[in-house]
Amino acid sequence: MKKIFQQYYANLFLTDRLFVALACCVLLFVLKFFFNWLGEIPEIASGVTFVLLFLDIFILYRNENGIEAKRITAKRLSNGDENPIEILLKNRYGFGVKLRVIDEVPFQFQLRDKDFKLALKPYELKSIHYNLRPTKRGEYDFGFIRAYTGSPLGFVNKRYNFDGAQILPVYPSFINLGQYELMAISRNLTEFGIKKIRKIGQSSEFDQIKNYVGGDDIRTINWKATARKGGLMVNTYTDERSQNVYCIVDKSRVMRMPFEGLSLLDYAINASVALSKVAMLKQDKAGLITLSETIGSIIPADRKASQLGHIIRVLYKEKTRYLESNMEALYSSIRNVVKQRSLLVFFTNFESLSALQRQMPYLKRISKYHLLVVVFFENTELKSLSTEPAKDVEGIYHKTIAEKFIYEKKLMALELKKYGILSILTPQQKLTVNVINQYLALKAQQKI
Structure with missing residues (x-):
């Protein structure tokens, strides 16, 4: 009995309207000391207030399932994308109610604004829509759906707790894969930022x-x-088919840098998934290699139906490391695993020309046997800093240093070109489009 009472008491909340009514009753009792003509009015007002209070409690609690709520989501969320979330609400009361709905989203979002107010007519069904954008891969734990319900009297609110507890995995970006499929088959590629490449000669x-x-x-x-x-x-x-396309993802410390909530590793992973999808649509074989101080995962190139799912599941678990990447181990693995000439798209980052020169001997040896494309990133924050007008001497100093680093990035691309190695220097937001653009251009020029 005590447990049932506590359960009802815990979900009962008094409203501002009740406190205003009680304050008016108190005021009437105070005024009665000065104005005798008020007579029994304070007592009557207090009695009516308490009658309405208990009536409000009765009509809210007589229907144990007066409100229904359900959260509808996909089975998995897409990293770095806007994921739609829907909450279905149904009023089972015979009167209209006002609702305040709180959805307990995973702590990773650090959001406290998923608080919605709406009104439902008798037996009406409504839905709430909002989006969530995760920026880290992993498991996200959704909590309860809390619905605070009030009758037309509005003296109390009853809280409904719906066990909407869900644990959803956040996988590498897959929502926009349909767009990239169109990029692979559409002739009007300029709409997606893809250049039309005139074919030289014809495929064999x-x-x-x-x-x-x-x-x-x-x-x-x-x-x-x-x-x-x-x-x-x-x-x-x-176009020639069944050619190998490997995405090589660097997991070393250079890929930890965050931009707009996502690390460089996450940008590279999302681009790898999209490129693998497009390559398989073009009848090529997609493979994957990850590395840091040691070789991580290796998925031999294939184009079977389950290949993309296998790549996504492997990339879902990958995390950045704190040591430098072992390029010698990468070269040995490529020589052992990749037996025929292939397109290797190497996602990495270099912050200085000296860092590139340390890895250059291995890059040259890899490019001797395969078509190598090195993808590295522009520092968009430095680029925005270089375009801002300097206000003082310190600002001039910062702007000069930023321009120096930007220029050094361009020198890296020229250094790679000098040795016949293709490169893509790209901002993070355009990474996927630029990589797919380069792949389609190489296919059109029959370089792979």
């Missing part, structure tokens, strides 16, 4: 013989088939 992989239509290259006319059919026939060719 024969596709079919078809009837000539206006605009076909006359150099592809098949004269033997034309003679047999009595009409112009042309050969068609497709």
